[in-house]
Amino acid sequence: MKLKFVGLLIGAFVFLFPFYYMLIGSLQAEPDPSVGGAFPSPGNLTGHNYAEINQSIHLGRSLLNSGIFTGGVILGTLVFGVLAGYALARLQFRGRGLVFNLMLLIQVVPFQLLTIPLYVLIVRSYGLADSYLGMILPFLINSTAVFVFRQYFLQLPAELFDAARIDGASELSILWRIAVPLVRPALLTGVLLTFIGPWNEFLWPFLITKQQDLQPLAVSLSNYLTTVSARAANPFGAVLAGACVLAAPAVTLFIVFQRRFISTNLSSGVKG
Amino acid sequence: MRSRGPLGRILGEHPVGTAFVTPYVVFLAAVFAYPLGFAVYMSFHDYFFAAPGAIVERPFVGFDNYVTVLSDPAVRRAFGNVLVFLVINVPLTVVLSLLLANALNAAIRWRTFFRVSYYVPYVTASVAVVGVWLFLFNSNGLVNSVLGPLAPDPSWLVNSSLAMPTVAIYVTWKQLGFFILLYLAALQNVSKDLYEAASMDGAGRWKSFLNVTVPGVRPATTLVVLVATVTGANLFTEPYLLTGGGGPDGASASPVLIMYQRGIEQGNPDVGSAIGVLLVIGVLALALIERRFVGREES
Numbered sequence: 001m002k003l004k005f006v007g008l009l010i011g012a013f014v015f016l017f018p019f020y021y022m023l024i025g026s027l028q029a030e031p032d033p034s035v036g037g038a039f040p041s042p043g044n045l046t047g048h049n050y051a052e053i054n055q056s057i058h059l060g061r062s063l064l065n066s067g068i069f070t071g072g073v074i075l076g077t078l079v080f081g082v083l084a085g086y087a088l089a090r091l092q093f094r095g096r097g098l099v100f101n102l103m104l105l106i107q108v109v110p111f112q113l114l115t116i117p118l119y120v121l122i123v124r125s126y127g128l129a130d131s132y133l134g135m136i137l138p139f140l141i142n143s144t145a146v147f148v149f150r151q152y153f154l155q156l157p158a159e160l161f162d163a164a165r166i167d168g169a170s171e172l173s174i175l176w177r178i179a180v181p182l183v184r185p186a187l188l189t190g191v192l193l194t195f196i197g198p199w200n201e202f203l204w205p206f207l208i209t210k211q212q213d214l215q216p217l218a219v220s221l222s223n224y225l226t227t228v229s230a231r232a233a234n235p236f237g238a239v240l241a242g243a244c245v246l247a248a249p250a251v252t253l254f255i256v257f258q259r260r261f262i263s264t265n266l267s268s269g270v271k272g
Numbered sequence: 273m274r275s276r277g278p279l280g281r282i283l284g285e286h287p288v289g290t291a292f293v294t295p296y297v298v299f300l301a302a303v304f305a306y307p308l309g310f311a312v313y314m315s316f317h318d319y320f321f322a323a324p325g326a327i328v329e330r331p332f333v334g335f336d337n338y339v340t341v342l343s344d345p346a347v348r349r350a351f352g353n354v355l356v357f358l359v360i361n362v363p364l365t366v367v368l369s370l371l372l373a374n375a376l377n378a379a380i381r382w383r384t385f386f387r388v389s390y391y392v393p394y395v396t397a398s399v400a401v402v403g404v405w406l407f408l409f410n411s412n413g414l415v416n417s418v419l420g421p422l423a424p425d426p427s428w429l430v431n432s433s434l435a436m437p438t439v440a441i442y443v444t445w446k447q448l449g450f451f452i453l454l455y456l457a458a459l460q461n462v463s464k465d466l467y468e469a470a471s472m473d474g475a476g477r478w479k480s481f482l483n484v485t486v487p488g489v490r491p492a493t494t495l496v497v498l499v500a501t502v503t504g505a506n507l508f509t510e511p512y513l514l515t516g517g518g519g520p521d522g523a524s525a526s527p528v529l530i531m532y533q534r535g536i537e538q539g540n541p542d543v544g545s546a547i548g549v550l551l552v553i554g555v556l557a558l559a560l561i562e563r564r565f566v567g568r569e570e571s
Binding site for chain 1: 282283284285286287288289290292293295296297299300303304306307308310311314319321322371372374375376378380381382384385386387388389390391392393395396397398399400401402403404405406407408410412413414417418445448449498502505506508509512513516528531532535536541544545548551552555559
């Protein structure tokens with residue numbers, strides 16, 4: 001037991017130290033890569049790096065773009081994903097098995113490989129470059145979330161639905177009035193799962209946004225990292241300040257709702 | 273209960289279900305199926321960017337794009353790099369995530385703290401974490417100051433034989449939390465009786481880990497290996513940012529990075545698509561081999 005605990009402790013250090021170092025680095029006036037620099041020294045602390053990164057990439061605007069991108073995907077997943085998950089779990093209709101297998105198949109298609117055709121279609125054919133719609137479209141419905149919704153709807157007792165149907169309720173009102181209120185935890189899990197996709201996504205928004213005022217934070221920060229930072233006074237400090245701003249919402253959400261993201265939620269996926 | 277008439281037999285008991293899944297099916301067709309077919313089409317044609325609406329001829333060229341791709345040393349190197357990546361990343365991921373999940377599964381203090389700290393890297397944007405790794409693994413960064421005279425020269429990310437392994441370790445670290453959660457779920461299904469039987473037979477803790485736990489989570493191991501392989505084949509952000517575009521001198525370039533450079537930066541979507549199709553074929557072949565190898569004792 002002692003051995004396991006020590007192993008876990010070392011693991012936790014390896015996982016958390018870079019985040020601690022990110023925070024410390026973002027507050028240093030002068031980058032200090034020595035061992036002593038890993039501890040905060042009052043003389044070397046400043047908020048200047050945050051001002052610097054804010055000046056170069058307009059943090060507020062970038063955060064707003066990230067928020068719209070992520071919000072659009074979450075909305076699409078909640079509306080269309082819940083409908084699909086409910087139908088796959090509780091309704092008998094032609095083609096249900098086909099749609100379900102398609103959903104599983106999608107999980108193994110590496111998205112990056114579709115990058116070139118999607119770029120040609122969305123940017124060149126539909127002219128959706130530099131638009132929120134073009135950014136959101138390929139991510140609109142998160143298939144993992146659809147799968148989670150389906151699993152939760154499956155667990156509800158069948159009598160509930162039979163009774164409502166005998167009373168003549170339409171499927172849409174059964175879904176909205178009975179099923180959705182009972183699977184609120186699933187909705188939260190779905191939102192969390194969906195959140196990290198677009199919030200952290202880099203390649204796709206990087207490809208389709210050339211206008212700086214439409215770029216999500218992940219894209220504008222990486223542009224700063226690859227082009228501007230070389231000319232800055234304390235490039236690491238500014239990059240790390242931006243990194244803290246980008247990391248904070250996701251890390252906070254997952255710490256606050258950590259109970260929603262535990263093995264039991266995923267176990268249904270493993271058991272298939 | 274409604275009785276099923278002839279119409280019900282054709283459309284199913286609840287035809288409204290079709291309407292409910294239609295948006296999702298349209299989405300899958302538009303974002304996955306059609307682009308997949310389109311990629312294959314482009315890879316066999318002389319496809320180039322043209323002004324929207326312009327009618328241009330894009331003749332069928334057979335395997336020309338594939339010949340271009342396969343005779344390009346940069347592409348061959350990128351495929352070799354991703355193999356190096358997988359050889360390091362996949363076994364390391366399986367061993368570390370199983371060991372940590374197994375330790376986490378015991379009744380241990382601070383469980384919640386450990387679990388949360390393990391998936392923090394997984395939920396954080398790679399772009400953000402890359403910043404701090406650059407700071408840590410810089411020539412005069414903290415890692416080298418701790419190592420002192422043992423620090424490699426040239427440093428990690430600019431050393432042509434260490435760049436790809438460093439990227440592989442970075443990705444292992446970043447994704448490990450997700451795989452730990454998968455193993456934690458799988459461990460709940462291993463029967464407690466088997467552990468008791470093993471300890472009755474006088475097996476120590478390590479023996480029962482090898483003889484009960486490892487075979488017990490084999491289906492999860494198959495899944496972990498497959499998901500890690502697909503994730504590795506998708507590698508783009510890390511070589512683009514961590515090693516400044518696959519440096520030094522292409523030593524850490526990944527197929528997706530070359531696909532982006534050829535297909536979009538240099539304006540040859542046909543060549544880019546051919547790289548993508550080859551990558552899919554490679555991943556499928558690898559996945560089949562892995563399934564054979566890892567899942568061999570499954571009935």
